[in-house]
Amino acid sequence: MSSVPLGPLHPAFKEPINFKLKLEGEFVTDAEVRIGYTHRGIEKLGEKKTWIQFIFISEKICGICSSSHQGCYVQGVERLTGIVPEKRGIYIRTLTWELERMHSHLLWLGVLMHEIGIETMFMYTWRDRERVLDILEKLGGRRVAYSAITYGGARRDLSDSLIQQIIRLSDFILERSKFYENFILNDKRFLARTKGIGTLAKAEAEELSVVGPVARASGIPIDVRKTGYAAYYEAPFEVVVEKEGDVNAGALVRAKELEVSANIIKWIVKNLPQGKINVEVAPFSKLPEGETISRVEAPRGELFYYLKSNGSTNLERIKIRTPTLANIQAVAHTLKGHYLADVPVIAAGIDPCMGCMDRVVTLNEKGKKKVMTETELIDYGIKWYEKG
Amino acid sequence: MELLTEAIKNLFKRPFTEEKSKEKDWFIRGKLILDISKCTGCSLCEKVCPSKAITMVEDNRTKLKKSPIIDVSECIFCGLCVDYCPTKALAFTKSCALVSYEKKDFVKG
Ligand code: SF4
Ligand code: SF4
Numbered sequence: 419m420s421s422v423p424l425g426p427l428h429p430a431f432k433e434p435i436n437f438k439l440k441l442e443g444e445f446v447t448d449a450e451v452r453i454g455y456t457h458r459g460i461e462k463l464g465e466k467k468t469w470i471q472f473i474f475i476s477e478k479i480c481g482i483c484s485s486s487h488q489g490c491y492v493q494g495v496e497r498l499t500g501i502v503p504e505k506r507g508i509y510i511r512t513l514t515w516e517l518e519r520m521h522s523h524l525l526w527l528g529v530l531m532h533e534i535g536i537e538t539m540f541m542y543t544w545r546d547r548e549r550v551l552d553i554l555e556k557l558g559g560r561r562v563a564y565s566a567i568t569y570g571g572a573r574r575d576l577s578d579s580l581i582q583q584i585i586r587l588s589d590f591i592l593e594r595s596k597f598y599e600n601f602i603l604n605d606k607r608f609l610a611r612t613k614g615i616g617t618l619a620k621a622e623a624e625e626l627s628v629v630g631p632v633a634r635a636s637g638i639p640i641d642v643r644k645t646g647y648a649a650y651y652e653a654p655f656e657v658v659v660e661k662e663g664d665v666n667a668g669a670l671v672r673a674k675e676l677e678v679s680a681n682i683i684k685w686i687v688k689n690l691p692q693g694k695i696n697v698e699v700a701p702f703s704k705l706p707e708g709e710t711i712s713r714v715e716a717p718r719g720e721l722f723y724y725l726k727s728n729g730s731t732n733l734e735r736i737k738i739r740t741p742t743l744a745n746i747q748a749v750a751h752t753l754k755g756h757y758l759a760d761v762p763v764i765a766a767g768i769d770p771c772m773g774c775m776d777r778v779v780t781l782n783e784k785g786k787k788k789v790m791t792e793t794e795l796i797d798y799g800i801k802w803y804e805k806g
Numbered sequence: 807m808e809l810l811t812e813a814i815k816n817l818f819k820r821p822f823t824e825e826k827s828k829e830k831d832w833f834i835r836g837k838l839i840l841d842i843s844k845c846t847g848c849s850l851c852e853k854v855c856p857s858k859a860i861t862m863v864e865d866n867r868t869k870l871k872k873s874p875i876i877d878v879s880e881c882i883f884c885g886l887c888v889d890y891c892p893t894k895a896l897a898f899t900k901s902c903a904l905v906s907y908e909k910k911d912f913v914k915g
Contacts, residue, residue: 471855
């Protein structure tokens with residue numbers, strides 16, 4: 419029996435996270451997850467800034483699901499003030515979310531392929547993702563933090579030429595998702611590394627309260643979009659569900675969701691209503707007193723915001739729960755019984771985003787306090803791990 | 807096998823990456839530019855900026871008491887100042903190559 423620390427800095431992880439693994443030969447017998455390496459205190463920052471300023475800080479929480487964060491926050495604020503957002507704005511907002519889901523799923527497919535070692539496929543998915551990013555850039559003005567959403571709707575209107583480009587993009591993604599599905603189901607190397615790896619049975623998934631594509635891959639048909647916020651209460655779409663619960667099923671769910679997203683986008687641009695796109699608001703307007711919650715389906719699963727206002731220009735409390743926080747325990751659970759070599763694939767399998775996840779910090783004021791130099795800290799770290 | 811077919815198909819395709827800036831409708835929120843002749847010195851941009859990138863300073867650029875200078879290295883390109891400036895004195899440019907060794911290169915009026 420040996421104990422191996424994986425992370426926080428490890429070639430397999432793109433972002434810092436630490437798994438403490440207990441090994442029996444090559445097999446993982448126990449895994450413990452430790453998070454909190456990239457905590458940035460954004461919730462606290464939100465209390466210091468006015469609610470309008472925080473619209474543009476909230477999208478900096480995650481580089482990949484930036485507009486999901488922004489949209490979820492704005493949706494909560496709209497509930498607090500009780501306004502009805504502009505319909506055209508809402509449609510453009512939904513379009514941004516779906517474009518974002520496409521680019522996130524393509525990114526994740528690429529990362530998974532990279533973890534497995536199929537670099538050619540990584541290049542293909544990221545190349546296709548670039549097309550989506552081009553459209554997002556034209557929509558918002560930036561590749562990653564598009565700031566396309568604002569109070570009461572969306573920030574920029576769609577031009578006719580952009581609509582044509584979006585339709586072309588959807589056709590392109592529809593065609594590509596077929597290729598990805600075919601690859602996921604048939605490629606021998608991919609199947610060897612993903613079939614039966616990281617299996618999360620339905621009962622376990624329910625017990626661990628996983629969300630998003632991870633839950634859907636285990637046969638739980640949950641999707642916040644089906645609750646009918648924004649334009650989803652009109653747009654027709656199916657929730658993609660697979661039964662196996664392994665990494666392969668996860669990949670299949672996401673490849674099929676590319677198709678679903680492309681179809682939603684096509685529906686939106688076809689049924690785009692006319693009218694205003696957002697509601698103008700004075701720069702230092704106050705929020706009414708009250709509290710509310712807001713949920714959206716981010717590419718990785720359910721994103722949750724809790725907002726509390728005391729009637730001033732700033733919010734009193736913002737609480738964010740990101741999908742990775744709900745899913746990360748499932749990784750620690752499914753790692754048990756697998757080879758050490760499969761750990762990166764399983765960890766990548768939930769599409770983790772550590773930057774979003776690290777929201778909670780517990781300070782234990784009671785314990786001993788000590789200031790250490792760098793060498794002391796390294797020595798301490800080595801001793802800590804030797805102890806097991 | 808799937809990959810091989812795809813690779814052969816790609817041999818006959820056009821290059822995927824193209825020069826974007828040549829496209830007409832390309833929109834990018836790049837470095838901010840201030841048209842000092844339009845500015846009234848109301849300092850609203852300073853107040854709305856979430857990252858405190860704008861400061862009002864006294865200088866002799868205009869007859870105004872105070873006028874804004876923008877530190878681009880602090881800017882998060884949210885566009886709130888552009889939205890709220892009453893005289894439309896601030897605007898985004900298309901320049902987004904923000905590389906310099908010197909901090910002072912980022913600060914401009
Ligand atoms: S774009 Fe945003 S961050 Fe930049 S100067 Fe204007 S208000 Fe400040
Ligand atoms: S908001 Fe516009 S007019 Fe007012 S100080 Fe800033 S740049 Fe000048």
